[in-house]
Amino acid sequence: MKRMKITKARMANGTGLITKRQGELVQLLCGTCLEYKEMAYEMKISLKTVETMLRRVYLKYGVHSRVELILLLLRGE
Numbered sequence: 835m836k837r838m839k840i841t842k843a844r845m846a847n848g849t850g851l852i853t854k855r856q857g858e859l860v861q862l863l864c865g866t867c868l869e870y871k872e873m874a875y876e877m878k879i880s881l882k883t884v885e886t887m888l889r890r891v892y893l894k895y896g897v898h899s900r901v902e903l904i905l906l907l908l909r910g911e
Contacts, residue, residue, distance in 0.1 A: 856891050859884065864904050 852860065855877075862873045874884045897903045 852891055852894060856887055859887050860891060860903070860907075863888070863900055864907060 851857075858877060859873065862868055862876060866873075868876065870884050870888075871881055874881045877884070892898060892903065895903055895906055897906055
């Protein structure tokens, strides 16, 4: 499966850049079909931390789901 490369410019939003760690999570979220539990394992953090980080990323981008975030980043908005 091909991983989608998301640059810092694409991860910019109206409130500024997301954190480096949030960016790593977004890369996993958009570039793989991993479940949240698998992302937590990959990043060596808890499932609860993944859920919290994603909730904050979704708020920054004004989206409500993985699909909405991927579409937003692909459009480059």
